[in-house]
Amino acid sequence: MDMDMAADTDDETSVTTSTSSLASSESSGEIIPVAHEEKHAHGVPILDTKLTEAERLYWEAYNTTTYFTVNSSYRGQLLVHFGLVLVSLIFVYPICLVLDNINSNWYIPSLTLNFIMMVISLFCYMTFITNVEDLYPKNCYGKMGVILFFLVTVHYFAALVRFATKWINGGNNTSKYYDLSSTMSNTFIPLNDISRNECESPASTLFSDDAQHAHGGIGDVGDATTTANDGSSHSPRDDSLDLDAGADAVTFAENEGGFKMQQHAARSKLSVERDALFNKIFQNQHVTRIVGAFDHIANFAFALLNYMNLIYLYIYTITGVAVLNLLGLNGTVFNLLAHFIKGGVFFALGVLSLARYCGGFEKCGLAWNHSFISKYEHPSSIYLRFQPISGMLTMEMIESSLILFYGSTNIFLEHLAAAGGAWTAKDLQHVSIAFMYIGCGLCGVITEVKLNSWRRNKFMAAISRVNESSMRIDPSIIKTCTPGYSLNPFPAFTIFFTGLLMSRHAQASALSTSIHVQWGSLLSYGSFFRLFTFVLLTFWPYNDAEDYFKPSRPFTELFTSFALLAGGAVFMESTDPIVQALEYRGFTEMFTLNVSIGCVTLLMGWIMFLFAVKDKMKKL
Numbered sequence: 245m246d247m248d249m250a251a252d253t254d255d256e257t258s259v260t261t262s263t264s265s266l267a268s269s270e271s272s273g274e275i276i277p278v279a280h281e282e283k284h285a286h287g288v289p290i291l292d293t294k295l296t297e298a299e300r301l302y303w304e305a306y307n308t309t310t311y312f313t314v315n316s317s318y319r320g321q322l323l324v325h326f327g328l329v330l331v332s333l334i335f336v337y338p339i340c341l342v343l344d345n346i347n348s349n350w351y352i353p354s355l356t357l358n359f360i361m362m363v364i365s366l367f368c369y370m371t372f373i374t375n376v377e378d379l380y381p382k383n384c385y386g387k388m389g390v391i392l393f394f395l396v397t398v399h400y401f402a403a404l405v406r407f408a409t410k411w412i413n414g415g416n417n418t419s420k421y422y423d424l425s426s427t428m429s430n431t432f433i434p435l436n437d438i439s440r441n442e443c444e445s446p447a448s449t450l451f452s453d454d455a456q457h458a459h460g461g462i463g464d465v466g467d468a469t470t471t472a473n474d475g476s477s478h479s480p481r482d483d484s485l486d487l488d489a490g491a492d493a494v495t496f497a498e499n500e501g502g503f504k505m506q507q508h509a510a511r512s513k514l515s516v517e518r519d520a521l522f523n524k525i526f527q528n529q530h531v532t533r534i535v536g537a538f539d540h541i542a543n544f545a546f547a548l549l550n551y552m553n554l555i556y557l558y559i560y561t562i563t564g565v566a567v568l569n570l571l572g573l574n575g576t577v578f579n580l581l582a583h584f585i586k587g588g589v590f591f592a593l594g595v596l597s598l599a600r601y602c603g604g605f606e607k608c609g610l611a612w613n614h615s616f617i618s619k620y621e622h623p624s625s626i627y628l629r630f631q632p633i634s635g636m637l638t639m640e641m642i643e644s645s646l647i648l649f650y651g652s653t654n655i656f657l658e659h660l661a662a663a664g665g666a667w668t669a670k671d672l673q674h675v676s677i678a679f680m681y682i683g684c685g686l687c688g689v690i691t692e693v694k695l696n697s698w699r700r701n702k703f704m705a706a707i708s709r710v711n712e713s714s715m716r717i718d719p720s721i722i723k724t725c726t727p728g729y730s731l732n733p734f735p736a737f738t739i740f741f742t743g744l745l746m747s748r749h750a751q752a753s754a755l756s757t758s759i760h761v762q763w764g765s766l767l768s769y770g771s772f773f774r775l776f777t778f779v780l781l782t783f784w785p786y787n788d789a790e791d792y793f794k795p796s797r798p799f800t801e802l803f804t805s806f807a808l809l810a811g812g813a814v815f816m817e818s819t820d821p822i823v824q825a826l827e828y829r830g831f832t833e834m835f836t837l838n839v840s841i842g843c844v845t846l847l848m849g850w851i852m853f854l855f856a857v858k859d860k861m862k863k864l
Contacts, residue, residue: 287830287831287832288830289828289829289830290303290827290828290830291303291304291828292830303828306824306828308825308828309379309570310379310568310569310570311372311376311379311380311567311568311569311570312568312569314376314377314379316372316375316376317375318371318372318375318376319372321368321369321371321372322368322369322372322568324364324365324368325365325366325368325369325372326365326564326568328361328362328364328365328368329365329557329560329561329564330561331361332358332361332362332365332557333554333557333558333561334847334850335850336354336357336358336361337358337553337554337557338554338851338854339354339854340354340355340358341550341551341554342854342857342858342861344403344550345858346858346861346862348861349515349518349519349522350518351403351407352403352404352407352522353518355400355403356400358396359396359397359400362392362393362396363393366389366392366393369386369389370389373386379570380567380570380573383567384563384567385560385563385564385567385568388559388560388563389560391556392556392557392560395549395552395553395556396553398545398549399545399546399549399550399553401542402541402542402543402545402546402549403542403546403550404542405534405535405538405539405542406539406542406543406546408525408526408531408535409535409539409542409543411522411523411526412526412527412532412535555592558588558592559588562584562588562816566580566584571819571821571822572821573821576819576820576821579819579820579821580819580820580821582819583815583816583818583819584816584819586815587763587811587812587813587814587815587816587817587818588812588816589650589812590739590767590808590811590812590815591808591809591812591813591815591816592812593808593812594770594804594805594806594807594808594809594810594811594812594844595805595809595851597801597804597805597808598801598802598805598809598848598851598852599851599855600612600639600795600801601795601797601798601801601802601805602795602797602851602852602855602856603795603797603855603859604855606794606795607628608627608628608636608637609636609638609725609726609727609728610638610639610728611728611795611796612728612729612777612781612795612796612797612798612801613728613792613793613794613795613796614703614706614725614726614727614728614792614793615636615725615726615728615793616636616703616722616723616724616725616726617631617636617722617723617724617725618721618722618723619721619722619723620721621723631724632724633723633724634696634700634724635696635699635700635724635725635726636724636725636726637726638692638699638726638728638729638730638732639729640688640691640692640729640730640732640734640735641688641689641692641730641732643688643735644684644685644687644688644689644691644692644732644734644735645685645688645689646685647681647684647685647688647734647735647738648681648682648685648686648688648689649685650681650685651678651679651680651681651682651683651684651685652682654674654677654678654681655675655678655679655682670750673745673749677742677745677746680738680741680742680745681738684734684735684737684738685734685738687734688732688734688735688738691730691732691734692730692732695730695731695732698730698731699725699726699727699730700725702727703722703725703726703727704719704725706727706789706792707719707722709789709792710789710790710792712789713789713790715789715790728781728796729777729778729781731778731782733775733778735774736771736772736774736775737771739767739768739770739771739774739808740767740768740771740772742764742767743763743764743765743766743767743768743771743811744764744768745764746760746763746764747760747761747762747763747764747765747768748761748764752820753823753827755823755826755827755832755833756818756820756823758833759814759817759818759823759833759836760818762814762818762833762836762837763810763811763812763814763815763818764811766807766808766810766811766814767807767808767811767815769803769807770803770804770805770806770807770808770811773800773801773803773804773807774800774801774804776800777798777800777801777804780798780800781796781798802848805848806844806845806848809844809847809848810840810841810844813840813843813844814836814837814840817836817840818836
């Protein structure tokens, strides 16, 4: 410790001397009075601090060149490329998913915009990379761009065929509705009100034209197809949930067959022109023949790629940040991969947690709400179709399984940086964390199996309280169910100790250690708030019985989401190449924390805004 204090004193003396001489030189030898002068090395470029001869040789040879700073007349194409990728990931494609979720006719135009942006972006990158020196040999970013082009192309044309099929059929999905009234006599289940939303997972529309209607209302649904003034046939749900549908008035008239939807639409001129164009294209005989031939293949491809493209675009963007900034060269690639993969997973988990708070995955019971599948339902979703009879899968079960899988694979990845060499204490530290993941994951899976009876009993207790209100649900028709959560502490336990252990992990520099402490503390805070969520739902449940099947939105999940998002972002920034870039420029650990928190809160606001718009449009 005495040696460290002596080193700090030398650094402070060096910085003070350089600062004082600068102040004197500015006034031709006269000292200018100032309130405070820099007396420490924080915020000073590393070459202006006291270094050993070996350190100075390293930092004087440090190369700050990246693809963004390379001297080329094609650099503008790179900026356009990466700018369009970011706009698509954060803004355009999420908007497309919202429009698809509410069955808006604006989905295809918005997806067309996204497809054009991707094509222009990839073309700009190809133009740039073929006209500059190869600064990052054997990188995977170019190959990932080819895969991205293939995925967005297949998804776009699959979406066109799927949309055309619905348009040609008049948007009439009444075959997916079922009548429980004839089966249940006077007992009924208000599925439309209680658990009306299909699981919004990548498999939510698998083998289905429109999974949103897979859990429809009671009674037979009449012909819902309406015809616009221009002669185009379109789905009433599409129009009632359209972006310009604020003036639409939707009424329901009861008839012998159940309920018949009638719509009186005051539609904008732009919507009329859009539908006229769709009608002209999709009524073409050749288009109809092609759509009929590829209908089933397109449905499968769309369901597979609709959400997977968002995940792949996220991975592609992170890879672009690394490759285009030349991170991971000179033997640091494994350190980079470890931080980017783990930090990226925690960041994605934060997005998922925020989506659950906002009401995502409601039908799956993953929005902290009760949910069930009755014996009379025939879900179109593969995820819902193969739910265990003992109880629906909980997020705790999914997290525990992924933790177990990650720990099992991580054992073989911790020694890659020194493959064939001796195992160091640092390697053993990392492997011990993998052991913790295996143990916690296995304990979590076993705990979920043991809690099957508890979850079903808790759900049935909620049904008893619901039946005391205006709604009536016959417990005998419930096939599988979930109360929305499980008292399984192991996923939160894993996150807590990951943060705790890594925040105390020895690093090569003080800056790297401080940044590790930041994300380690954030992850630990997030695990505490997740446990508070369990306490809230257990001891202070819903007051109104009708709210059992709606997203509960525990406020503690907002803190959990923030901690995971910020912790994941800072985790990725703590990799050695980024830390060295910060040290070279004299940035402190507060730079990473401030920038990360600011960006994370903006992202949270955007995600919550998208869900709020989606919920509002669904009610129209």
